[in-house]
Amino acid sequence: MLLDYDRMGWLRVMLLGITGLVTAFLLLPVVFIVLLSFGSSRWLAFPPPGWTLKWYGELLADPAWLGAALTSMRIAAIAAALAVVIGLFASFALVRGEFRGRNVLRGLLLTPMVLPVVVFAVAIYAFFLRLGLGGTTVGFVIAHTVLALPFAIIPIATALEGFDKTIEDAAIVCGASPLEAKLRITLPSIRIGIFSAAIFAFLASWDEVVVAIFMASPTLQTLPVKIWGSLRQDLSPVIAAASSLLVLLTLLLMIAAALIRRRFSK
Amino acid sequence: MTQPFLAIRAIRKTFGSVVAVHDVTVDIPKGEFLTFLGPSGSGKSTTLYAIAGFQDPTSGDVLLEGASLLSVPPHKRNIGMVFQRYTLFPHLTVAENVAFPLRVRRRPDAEVKRKVGDMLALVRLEGFADRRPGALSGGQQQRVALARALAYDPPILLMDEPLSALDKKLREEIQAEIRRIHRETGVTILYVTHDQEEALHLSDRIALFRDGRIEQIGSGEDLYLRPATDFVAGFIGNSNFLPAECLETADGAATIRLADGSVVSGVRANHDFGRGQKARLMVRPEAFRLTPDHACAGLAVEFVDTAFFGERRRVVARTASGQEIDIRPTSDMADAHRGGASGGRRVFFDPAAAFLFPA
Amino acid sequence: MADVNLTLRESKAPAGQAGTAAMPGKAPFRFPAGLGGALPALVLVTLFFVVPVVALLLRSVTEPEPGLQNYATLFGDGTYARIFLNTFLVASVVTAVTIVVAFPVAWMLAIMPPALGSIVFGVIILSMWTNLLTRTYAWMVLLQRTGVINRTLISLGIIDEPLPLINNLTGVTIGMVYIMLPFMILPLVGTLRAIDPMTLRAAALCGASPFAAFRRILLPLSLPGVAAGGLMVFVMSLGYFVTPALLGGTSNMMLAEMIAQMIQSLLNWGLGSAAAFVLLAVTMALYALQLRLVGARRVGGGA
Numbered sequence: 045m046l047l048d049y050d051r052m053g054w055l056r057v058m059l060l061g062i063t064g065l066v067t068a069f070l071l072l073p074v075v076f077i078v079l080l081s082f083g084s085s086r087w088l089a090f091p092p093p094g095w096t097l098k099w100y101g102e103l104l105a106d107p108a109w110l111g112a113a114l115t116s117m118r119i120a121a122i123a124a125a126l127a128v129v130i131g132l133f134a135s136f137a138l139v140r141g142e143f144r145g146r147n148v149l150r151g152l153l154l155t156p157m158v159l160p161v162v163v164f165a166v167a168i169y170a171f172f173l174r175l176g177l178g179g180t181t182v183g184f185v186i187a188h189t190v191l192a193l194p195f196a197i198i199p200i201a202t203a204l205e206g207f208d209k210t211i212e213d214a215a216i217v218c219g220a221s222p223l224e225a226k227l228r229i230t231l232p233s234i235r236i237g238i239f240s241a242a243i244f245a246f247l248a249s250w251d252e253v254v255v256a257i258f259m260a261s262p263t264l265q266t267l268p269v270k271i272w273g274s275l276r277q278d279l280s281p282v283i284a285a286a287s288s289l290l291v292l293l294t295l296l297l298m299i300a301a302a303l304i305r306r307r308f309s310k
Numbered sequence: 311m312t313q314p315f316l317a318i319r320a321i322r323k324t325f326g327s328v329v330a331v332h333d334v335t336v337d338i339p340k341g342e343f344l345t346f347l348g349p350s351g352s353g354k355s356t357t358l359y360a361i362a363g364f365q366d367p368t369s370g371d372v373l374l375e376g377a378s379l380l381s382v383p384p385h386k387r388n389i390g391m392v393f394q395r396y397t398l399f400p401h402l403t404v405a406e407n408v409a410f411p412l413r414v415r416r417r418p419d420a421e422v423k424r425k426v427g428d429m430l431a432l433v434r435l436e437g438f439a440d441r442r443p444g445a446l447s448g449g450q451q452q453r454v455a456l457a458r459a460l461a462y463d464p465p466i467l468l469m470d471e472p473l474s475a476l477d478k479k480l481r482e483e484i485q486a487e488i489r490r491i492h493r494e495t496g497v498t499i500l501y502v503t504h505d506q507e508e509a510l511h512l513s514d515r516i517a518l519f520r521d522g523r524i525e526q527i528g529s530g531e532d533l534y535l536r537p538a539t540d541f542v543a544g545f546i547g548n549s550n551f552l553p554a555e556c557l558e559t560a561d562g563a564a565t566i567r568l569a570d571g572s573v574v575s576g577v578r579a580n581h582d583f584g585r586g587q588k589a590r591l592m593v594r595p596e597a598f599r600l601t602p603d604h605a606c607a608g609l610a611v612e613f614v615d616t617a618f619f620g621e622r623r624r625v626v627a628r629t630a631s632g633q634e635i636d637i638r639p640t641s642d643m644a645d646a647h648r649g650g651a652s653g654g655r656r657v658f659f660d661p662a663a664a665f666l667f668p669a
Numbered sequence: 670m671a672d673v674n675l676t677l678r679e680s681k682a683p684a685g686q687a688g689t690a691a692m693p694g695k696a697p698f699r700f701p702a703g704l705g706g707a708l709p710a711l712v713l714v715t716l717f718f719v720v721p722v723v724a725l726l727l728r729s730v731t732e733p734e735p736g737l738q739n740y741a742t743l744f745g746d747g748t749y750a751r752i753f754l755n756t757f758l759v760a761s762v763v764t765a766v767t768i769v770v771a772f773p774v775a776w777m778l779a780i781m782p783p784a785l786g787s788i789v790f791g792v793i794i795l796s797m798w799t800n801l802l803t804r805t806y807a808w809m810v811l812l813q814r815t816g817v818i819n820r821t822l823i824s825l826g827i828i829d830e831p832l833p834l835i836n837n838l839t840g841v842t843i844g845m846v847y848i849m850l851p852f853m854i855l856p857l858v859g860t861l862r863a864i865d866p867m868t869l870r871a872a873a874l875c876g877a878s879p880f881a882a883f884r885r886i887l888l889p890l891s892l893p894g895v896a897a898g899g900l901m902v903f904v905m906s907l908g909y910f911v912t913p914a915l916l917g918g919t920s921n922m923m924l925a926e927m928i929a930q931m932i933q934s935l936l937n938w939g940l941g942s943a944a945a946f947v948l949l950a951v952t953m954a955l956y957a958l959q960l961r962l963v964g965a966r967r968v969g970g971g972a
Contacts, residue, residue, distance in 0.1 A: 045364070045385075045869055045879065046869045046873075046879060046883060046886075046887050047779070047780050047861075047864060047866035047869050048866055048869070048870070049780040051364065055879060056777075059776055060777060060781075062770075062773040062774065063773060063774045063777040063778070063781075063789060066770055066771075066774045066850070067789050067793075069847070070792050070793060070795075070796040070850065071792050071795070071796070072807075072811070073804050073807030073811065074795060074796060074799055074804070076807050076817070077803060077806065077807045080810065088810050090816075090817045090820075130709045130710045130713060131710065133706035133707065133708075134706060134709070134711075135706075136703070136706040137704055137705065137707035138707065141703025141704055141706070141707070143703060143704045149711065151960075152711075152714060152719075153707070153710050153711075153714055155714075155718070158904070158952065159722075159908075159952060159953075160907065160908020160909075160910075160948050161908070162908060162910045162925040162928050162929055162945070162948070163722065163725070163908070163945045163948055163949050164721075165929075166928060166929070166941065166942070167722045167724065167725035167945070168721045170721065170725055170728070170932075170938070171720070171724060171725075186713075186717050187717070189713065190713060190714060190717050190718050193714065197710075250800075251800050251801055251802075253910075253911050254910050254911065254929075257929075258929075268800065268802050271800075271802045271806070275802065275805075275806055275915060279806070279809060279810055283806055284806075284810075287800065287803035287807070290800040291795075291800075291803065294795060294799050295795065297798065298791070298794060298795060298798065362870075362874060363873075363874075364870055383873075384870070385873045385874070385875075385876050385877055385878050385879070385881075387874070389874055390874070391870075391871065391874045393870075393871060395865060397865065397868045397870070397871040398868075399868060399886055399890075400868075410872070410875055410885070411875035411876050413885075414875065414878070414885070415876050458875065459874075459875075462875070462876065
């Protein structure tokens with residue numbers, strides 16, 4: 045009876061109450077930050093004495109913020125593209141390959157996701173200092189591609205595991221070359237996995253703070269580094285404005301993901 | 311007035327505008343094996359769930375020895391139940407599963423131990439006490455479920471299609487076990503199935519459900535030999551329905567004319583039929599004979615196909631009007647054979663074994 | 670492994686040659702079938718992940734001079750011992766709170782009508798995908814001395830003085846639980862959905878009260894999911910840097926922050942990399958345990 049939603053009585057009331065509270069708890073900071081970004085108080089008084097758009101004005105007027113956002117966008121886009129392409133090839137090997145140590149390889153490729161980022165950040169920082177890649181876009185892209193790779197491999201490999209290989213074989217029997225069969229049959233079939241991979245890989249780079257803090261130079265800052273720096277100075281409402289734009293971006297990505305899923309599942 | 315052991319009083323269950331159970335009323339004496347038989351969606355499981363307490367009926371009542379069960383939460387109803395799916399607790403051993411109802415009742419250890427031993431002996435799984443459910447076959451799992459349901463000596467045992475996940479041979483084996491256990495324990499059993507053979511094999515009485523109502527309730531023999539409606543006749547056993555026209559009815563017997571024009575008198579009719587009313591005559595396949603004996607009605611047919619089924623032979627025959635009927639003669643096997651697979655001939659049936667139903 | 674070789678040979682070699690092929694183990698070197706696709710990933714991860722991490726760890730035994738003195742300092746000094754202790758304390762508290770809060774939510778999500786559930790799922794995904802710093806910033810503002818929470822509590826008359834909610838264990842716990850909740854809830858929903866509701870009906874009919882059914886059936890059956898999710902939350906918490914650095918106080922610094930500080934501010938590479946090695950070793954050990962719990966065959970950890 046404990047798993048019969050309609051037969052739980054007071055227990056359901058209680059559990060739904062907790063669920064409601066937790067949902068509110070999860071929503072609270074997101075909603076709060078958006079409201080705050082329109083508040084007129086420089087000291088972040090809440091509820092705000094009045095409403096204003098001036099923090100967005102300050103944000104957009106500051107070339108440092110805009111520059112950081114563009115840098116983040118550029119790095120995340122390149123890193124995500126690389127991670128998806130490399131991850132796609134790797135997924136085929138991990139799912140279809142028959143070789144010794146396949147599980148070891150799988151573990152190795154997924155390790156960047158589970159190792160504490162701070163260890164990788166310090167390691168790659170030292171490594172790039174020696175190679176002269178510290179503070180460069182190339183260095184950023186390489187480090188973020190490594191971190192984004194597991195987020196690309198997991199959805200693609202999962203989709204590939206769910207795809208019946210005999211369909212690809214059938215295409216080959218029909219006369220398609222193995223490459224053609226993969227391009228025209230397999231890839232379209234696992235496209236949801238590939239789109240998910242792209243979104244996750246993009247977010248993995250876009251939101252990455254720790255490596256970025258070590259890699260950043262005064263001339264090359266990503267958005268999280270800029271926010272981090274501002275946070276350490278003061279809790280300016282401009283950060284709230286920047287954060288709200290990030291929330292907006294998240295919402296857009298969620299909607300895009302939902303639309304893609306809905307369209308392809310039909 | 312004597313009080314029935316278990317009384318189901320006008321149970322009604324609606325889901326939105328759909329009525330799943332229409333005012334079902336049954337009295338069940340202590341120790342009876344009653345089966346709810348019917349096609350899926352006929353309301354038999356819903357009724358059972360109302361007794362178990364998984365669904366609240368919209369109206370009506372369930373009384374156990376005169377006391378209403380409906381306000382009692384399931385865990386205090388003290389009812390045993392075996393489910394369609396295997397519902398053993400996967401993290402507990404067989405013995406722990408059987409002990410579970412006793413543990414939650416805080417029975418002393420010695421009693422639990424003895425009872426678990428008794429129960430496993432009852433279902434003949436003594437050697438399996440320390441296995442996990444995952445290591446058992448489907449049949450063994452259902453036997454453990456049976457042991458668990460009986461461990462606390464519940465006055466009623468509910469069984470919801472417990473054998474439907476098993477293959478035919480295993481099903482028959484466990485049916486025999488269930489009969490034996492019913493005999494040995496004397497527990498009152500309410501059994502739900504859509505399998506008429508299973509119902510006939512197991513039950514003292516069968517309640518045949520149709521569209522949320524009990525169409526007929528009685529012993530298997532009653533339902534088979536004296537079906538109240540054509541639905542009962544069609545659901546229990548095999549039957550042929552021949553189009554007929556009623557000529558006369560009197561005292562539960564009727565005289566009719568079949569499609570080939572032959573007139574048969576003395577068929578059974580428990581409805582009133584008007585003169586000339588269209589009707590259907592139900593004749594069981596095994597009621598047909600290949601040779602006439604006294605007071606037999608005849609039917610001109612052509613044999614289409616015969617097949618050998620061991621104890622019986624199955625013949626597909628075609629009547630003059632082109633209807634295919636099913637015939638399962640026993641004693642006349644040799645004769646059927648001699649008749650060949652085709653060719654015109656007559657088959658015969660006893661009118662007293664034929665039932666007239668409205669068309 | 671032998672049967673893998675066999676199937677390879679059968680599928681790739683013409684039937685006539687199968688008999689003359691070398692014995693298993695003596696097969697001439699053949700490029701592993703299907704490995705090619707993984708090469709770019711392998712090169713990338715080896716060159717820019719394995720090599721840098723190993724190089725860093727080597728520095729822990731070579732700087733400032735060869736030997737284990739960095740580890741001796743790390744385990745011998747009370748300051749560092751306190752940081753280790755605090756790291757485990759925070760991770761444990763966060764894990765415990767996350768489990769307790771996540772369980773009822775996952776429970777409801779597993780059985781609630783999809784229309785209602787999708788709203789809760791949507792909020793979970795929104796919070797999970799929202800920029801980490803954004804979320805942490807929000808908590809910094811919410812929890813500060815003059816923040817909304819303190820003001821609300823004061824205006825309601827529940828407290829007279831603002832509560833210290835930030836730059837201490839409370840702040841870190843709230844911020845971290847917030848971040849970890851989705852990682853606990855989502856896998857747990859899967860575990861709970863895999864439990865047949867009939868099993869609990871059976872338990873109820875057997876006489877188990879809701880509490881007994883929870884304690885003896887539902888909880889044990891969901892324990893693998895709780896353990897796997899809890900371990901993941903614990904491991905992630907151990908190495909967390911951003912949230913403790915922003916919401917925690919100087920008196921309860923965590924390991925990740927210490928490593929960053931050692932290297933970025935103090936330029937003490939030897940000690941910093943020794944601490945990094947400790948963090949790595951603990952994380953990997955727990956991760957191995959996690960794999961054993963969840964089953965290594967699955968590709969993702971459920972994150």
